[in-house]
Amino acid sequence: MLPARFVSASAAAFLLIAALGGCARTIGVEVAPDAADPKCAEVMLAVPDELGPDLPKVPTDAQATAAWGEPGGAVTMRCGVEQIGPAADCQHVDSGDGTTVDWIVTTDDEGTWSFVTYGREPAVEVIVPPSVTEDHSTSFIADLAGAVTQVPATKECQ
Template identity: 85%
Template sequence: MLPARFVTALTAAALTVVVLAGCAPRTIGVEVAPDAADPRCADVMLAVPDELGGDLLKVPTDAQATAAWGEPGAAVTMRCGVAQIGPSADCQHVDSGDGTAVDWIVTTDDAGTWSFVTYGREPAVEVIVPPAVTENHSTSFIADLAGAVTQVPATKECQ
């Protein structure tokens, strides 16, 4: 039979693990991009902010060269290493307010999901914003990502 102090300590340790596991952020599943192993993606990922829009906190992801902010089912996701998109009327020049600017190809689908893909940067970066996020947020937080995506130099601009 185990001593009572040992049983008490073991029970306390088990409860601590359960409580801490309940506080841990859940991992967001993000599909890896085809060129995620490009070394410039590492520079981008090291520069991503800890929050977007003032209240969307960065959470762990399960794939290389990806990031997410929010919570499962309502998360902004980012992938570095996606294919470049050619010139488009959907190209928008976004100033971050700190002197940096990024050109994005901006689209939205019938479900209300927004897609932002950097234009003129290789590898390209894609940001997906689901309707669960835009219910309570403007997509203007895309400017918060300028410091990260400008780690890949621009070779073209929106026309």
Template identity: 65%
Template sequence: MISRRRAPLVAALPAAAALVATTACAPTIGVAAAPDAADPECAAVVLALPDALDEDLPRVDTNSQATAAWGAPGAAVTLRCGVEPPGPSAQCQSVESANGTTVDWIVATDDEGTWSFTTYGRDPAVEVVVPPAVMEDHSSSFVIDFAGAVSAVEAERTCQ
């Protein structure tokens, strides 16, 4: 027989087991921490990141400080705060969000079709990597969703 003092604990066990089972199935994406991931401004960036991109790329857990990911293992958009700030580049593009916030990004693509976007004029810099598997079904327009978060790091320079 269960004592009255232990009854609430016993009643909570099925709910706790369900929570553990649910979280055990959630994917964790491996993302290498950037050299300056411990910069306090990166914490502000990560806390302000969106819960989803393009409505069908939910945010998932990562295994490193100052990182984030959206999607599924092998096909996830990843973000790292604390990367080396890039110098001026012809690939610098200004992206304005609906609320008027502008973020300058250095945009690059490699031979395999992976896109990278690195904030320009902000230190620490933020890097977003979009693999070909995501680009098959999405445009890169969701980088606009990062404007509020990366604006936690003050812009010191602009593309122009």
């Protein structure tokens, strides 16, 4: 029979490893074609630690990407995507501090929202899956203004 101290120490070590493993969840995000652009590094350094009141930033597995939430239902961001041309679904989003970012906003048949910066190169893309929009509005996109404005705007929505 094993001593009680050994069992307790083993159980504590197991719980610690399990807890740390839970913190190490990584979100898979496809790298964008121009992710190596130096401006993307500036964007990534400025992303917030949380979107809205309850979407914490989590690690990703690709350069110039960020994610908030849980695996299987995370908001993902990629810097270095292709610029989208002018579109009717271009929206000015005010961050509340006077900073405005123009986004091309679309949604697909499954309810996934896509936001791509307009007038900034490299462009930034944010994908919001339906599992997030079930419990959150997409207004947290304004929380990303400080990051995406690291790339100067050269055009605006009309």
